[in-house]
Amino acid sequence: xxxxxxxxxxxxxxxxxxxxxxxxxxxxxxxxxxxxxxxxxxxxxxxxxxxxxxxxxxxxxxxxxxxxxxxxxxxxxxxxxxxxxxxxxxxxxxxxxxxxxxxxxxxxxxxxxxxxxxxxxxxxxxxxxxxxxxxxxxxxxxxxxxxxxxxxxxxxxxxxxxxxxxxxxxxxx
Amino acid sequence: xxxxxxxxxxxxxxxxxxxxxxxxxxxxxxxxxxxxxxxxxxxxxxxxxxxxxxxxxxxxxxxxxxxxxxxxxxxxxxxxxxxxxxxxxxxxxxxxxxxxxxxxxxxxxxxxxxxxxxxxxxxxxxxxxxxxxxxxxxxxxxxxxxxxxxxxxxxxxxxxxxxxx
Numbered sequence: 001x002x003x004x005x006x007x008x009x010x011x012x013x014x015x016x017x018x019x020x021x022x023x024x025x026x027x028x029x030x031x032x033x034x035x036x037x038x039x040x041x042x043x044x045x046x047x048x049x050x051x052x053x054x055x056x057x058x059x060x061x062x063x064x065x066x067x068x069x070x071x072x073x074x075x076x077x078x079x080x081x082x083x084x085x086x087x088x089x090x091x092x093x094x095x096x097x098x099x100x101x102x103x104x105x106x107x108x109x110x111x112x113x114x115x116x117x118x119x120x121x122x123x124x125x126x127x128x129x130x131x132x133x134x135x136x137x138x139x140x141x142x143x144x145x146x147x148x149x150x151x152x153x154x155x156x157x158x159x160x161x162x163x164x165x166x167x168x169x170x171x172x173x
Numbered sequence: 174x175x176x177x178x179x180x181x182x183x184x185x186x187x188x189x190x191x192x193x194x195x196x197x198x199x200x201x202x203x204x205x206x207x208x209x210x211x212x213x214x215x216x217x218x219x220x221x222x223x224x225x226x227x228x229x230x231x232x233x234x235x236x237x238x239x240x241x242x243x244x245x246x247x248x249x250x251x252x253x254x255x256x257x258x259x260x261x262x263x264x265x266x267x268x269x270x271x272x273x274x275x276x277x278x279x280x281x282x283x284x285x286x287x288x289x290x291x292x293x294x295x296x297x298x299x300x301x302x303x304x305x306x307x308x309x310x311x312x313x314x315x316x317x318x319x320x321x322x323x324x325x326x327x328x329x330x331x332x333x334x335x336x337x338x
Binding site: 024033034037038039040041043044045046047048049059063066067069070072073074075076077078079080081082083092094106107109110115116117118119120121122123125126128129155156157158159160161162163 | 188191192193194195197198199200201202203213217220221223224227228229230231232233234235236237240241242248259262263265266273274275276277278280283284289319321322323324325326327328329330
């Protein structure tokens with residue numbers, strides 16, 4: 001990206017929002033990019049120019065800022081978000097794992113390619129993970145292997161229905 | 174039949190080419206068109222169709238909430254009457270601070286909850302305030318609830334729908 005964009009960026013130093021997210025170094029323009037473009041990204045030949053027009057800036061600046069936001073880890077990408085659970089089957093599973101075994105059991109579970117989320121939560125049921133497999137048989141197999149390895153029951157809560165229409169959500173109101 | 178079945182070969186190629194993000198260039202669809210071997214117009218039409226059919230939920234910047242200071246991720250779980258679960262789920266799903274809302278089966282006796290709503294906030298207090306809003310919205314139908322805060326992300330990988338880039 002051109003040097004001018006970078007200079008323009010330097011002329012607009014990060015805006016602090018005390019009490020909300022002090023310490024997160026984002027300019028007002030970056031905040032608007034994050035907040036207002038989580039959905040309805042233009043399906044037109046030059047989408048970034050359209051965004052630039054709406055933000056009263058240049059296409060070059062928009063591209064530069066998006067790349068920079070991505071490099072700094074504030075956005076993971078710009079693009080389509082696909083509806084999950086399109087293939088195969090999945091479940092949310094939970095276990096009550098004694099603290100002294102948590103690390104080893106969690107590591108065993110995370111090692112599965114079929115496990116894409118694994119969280120420790122503040123609850124008696126302290127380990128929560130999502131298993132996604134091509135079919136029910138493999139799902140049962142993974143659940144059984146985890147029970148067998150840990151010697152603990154695994155509670156399986158497969159999705160019945162999803163309600164949310166994901167449009168992103170406001171980061172700064 | 175899974176939803177994937179309604180996607181044809183070209184749709185699949187578009188999914189594979191875009192799931193890691195659009196190229197950050199002035200004409201991203203033109204760029205993809207050259208990669209895939211169709212016109213940019215065709216790619217935009219296909220993406221519009223996938224958006225309408227729900228295969229694509231949205232197109233835009235995908236924020237990394239944790240880096241942005243949203244560290245109070247709380248999974249709120251609710252016990253609502255079975256005959257009310259759809260209505261309650263829709264009410265919750267419409268809230269902008271809820272990122273996911275799901276009906277899942279109870280697992281009695283240890284798990285009486287049948288409705289899940291992921292609530293995001295900058296800290297626990299903010300999440301608790303938002304959960305209070307849900308409680309108010311559900312009224313008497315919210316018979317019991319808990320918030321399970323995350324202590325540690327042990328694994329989180331984006332779901333690859335098909336193929337690798």
